[in-house]
Amino acid sequence: MKVLIVSDSHGERSVLDELKERYGEQTDAMIHCGDSELQADDPSLEGFTIVRGNCDMDARLPMEQTLKVDGSRIFVAHGHRHNIKSTMMNLSYSARENGADCAFFGHSHLLGAEYADGILFVNPGSISFPRGGNDKTYAVAEKDEKGWDVRFFNEMHLELKHLHCRFPTV
Numbered sequence: 001m002k003v004l005i006v007s008d009s010h011g012e013r014s015v016l017d018e019l020k021e022r023y024g025e026q027t028d029a030m031i032h033c034g035d036s037e038l039q040a041d042d043p044s045l046e047g048f049t050i051v052r053g054n055c056d057m058d059a060r061l062p063m064e065q066t067l068k069v070d071g072s073r074i075f076v077a078h079g080h081r082h083n084i085k086s087t088m089m090n091l092s093y094s095a096r097e098n099g100a101d102c103a104f105f106g107h108s109h110l111l112g113a114e115y116a117d118g119i120l121f122v123n124p125g126s127i128s129f130p131r132g133g134n135d136k137t138y139a140v141a142e143k144d145e146k147g148w149d150v151r152f153f154n155e156m157h158l159e160l161k162h163l164h165c166r167f168p169t170v
Contacts, residue, residue: 001070002026006048006138007033007078007106008126010055013044015127015155019138020047022157027140029069033106033124034061034078053078053107066098072143075100079107079123088114088121095119102141111137113150115167120148127155135160143169 004023009015009032016036023030024047034053038045040060052061056078064077075095082090085108095103102120110132111125125137135154142149147168152160 001028001072001143003028003069003074003104003141004030004138005033005104005122005124005141006031006127007124008035008053008109008128009037010035010126010128011037012128013038013042016044016048020044023140029067029074031074031076031104033076033104035106049076051076051078054080064094066100070143072102073098073100074102074104076104079105084108084123091121092117092119110134111139111152111163113139113165113167115148115169118169120150120167122150125152
């Protein structure tokens, strides 16, 4: 399984169109973790599973989504309603309540990946307005029979190899 994860694009359609062009045929799912600032029916969001962030005004966007991709259950939320800037506990509870083995989220504009208590947590950072001295980033998570690989890429689609994470699940 291979999943593209992006968040916090804040109105930048071209970057989403570029990601779709690059990854649309190479991934099993494309996920946007909120703050697109676009309408639910915007063509740039076509093909993405998307949730509503604190800067999204279109009520047609769901606050959370859980999807099944190639045997994995993925919980997607922006993170603002889970208070992720203070704790990961609320997000972890929601992922468990939804039977998820992955939780993808945004909101903080800070990238990161962690595997805890059988759940993969990924924040892809922000593709438009990164914080903490980071690049503009998105993530690709791949699962095989031995575990997860999470890779982060900058806006030029160059892998930030020093951020690569491997999480064995066996």
